[in-house]
Amino acid sequence: MGADADERTMRAAAPGPRAATTMHAMRVLVVEDEPKLAGLLARGLGEEGHPTDVATTGNDAVWMARSTPYDAIVLDVMLPGRDGFEVCRELRALDVWTPVLFLTARDAVADRVGGLDAGGDDYLAKPFSFPELLARLRALARRGPVRRPTVLEVGSLRLDPAAHRVWRGDTELDLSAKEFTLLEVFMRQPGKVLSRLELLERGWDMAYETRSNVVDVYVRYLREKIDRPFGCHSLETVRGVGYRLREPPGC
Numbered sequence: 001m002g003a004d005a006d007e008r009t010m011r012a013a014a015p016g017p018r019a020a021t022t023m024h025a026m027r028v029l030v031v032e033d034e035p036k037l038a039g040l041l042a043r044g045l046g047e048e049g050h051p052t053d054v055a056t057t058g059n060d061a062v063w064m065a066r067s068t069p070y071d072a073i074v075l076d077v078m079l080p081g082r083d084g085f086e087v088c089r090e091l092r093a094l095d096v097w098t099p100v101l102f103l104t105a106r107d108a109v110a111d112r113v114g115g116l117d118a119g120g121d122d123y124l125a126k127p128f129s130f131p132e133l134l135a136r137l138r139a140l141a142r143r144g145p146v147r148r149p150t151v152l153e154v155g156s157l158r159l160d161p162a163a164h165r166v167w168r169g170d171t172e173l174d175l176s177a178k179e180f181t182l183l184e185v186f187m188r189q190p191g192k193v194l195s196r197l198e199l200l201e202r203g204w205d206m207a208y209e210t211r212s213n214v215v216d217v218y219v220r221y222l223r224e225k226i227d228r229p230f231g232c233h234s235l236e237t238v239r240g241v242g243y244r245l246r247e248p249p250g251c
């Protein structure tokens with residue numbers, strides 16, 4: 001980013017009027033390699049009563065986010081070495097679920113999608129307004145560190161909704177679009193009994209007759225792919241109620 005862009009970003013990021021309502025202080029980690037912008041953000045947040053630390057590299061960011069319970073992380077995408085997406089993916093893999101707000105240099109769709117798929121919670125394109133940054137951070141901090149895995153796991157089953165891929169252990173499975181949708185519904189609520197009607201409502205459009213046995217048919221297809229070849233019985237029939245995905249030993 002050149003000097004002009006720095007100036008623009010800094011002007012746009014200048015702290016606005018203090019919010020009229022009081023709120024709890026947030027502890028914030030700012031990950032930004034441009035010293036001027038990092039300093040400005042830290043000062044602005046500090047003046048609003050939010051203790052703020054700055055990391056200038058991805059490695060520092062991961063180390064600090066693991067050792068301190070931040071309420072929110074402001075994460076620049078364009079960092080030297082590991083970029084912001086990689087940092088966020090690593091944090092999620094390490095079971096750190098602090099809400100992440102990405103700062104994207106460009107307001108490109110690919111960046112926004114990449115950020116959310118990497119486990120981020122929100123994004124803001126540079127140059128941004130400081131009051132908007134504050135408002136978004138407050139919204140994120142209210143949610144707290146909720147575990148929101150980008151890859152779903154039940155036993156040895158793994159499903160990546162963004163990449164549209166499924167594995168049983170190391171074996172990648174070839175599912176049809178409908179089978180994939182149905183399995184995702186099960187994997188989002190492992191152990192819960194789902195009725196045929198619930199499964200129909202989530203996986204099929206209104207054109208389907210609700211008394212049809214389409215759910216039973218697709219559950220059979222799924223079992224042929226996710227269970228039978230592996231000697232597993234993870235997709236259980238609960239007589240008179242519906243189906244349930246469980247995590248039997250060894251599967």
Ligand code: CA
Pocket residue numbers: 032033034076077078079
């Ligand atoms: Ca940067």
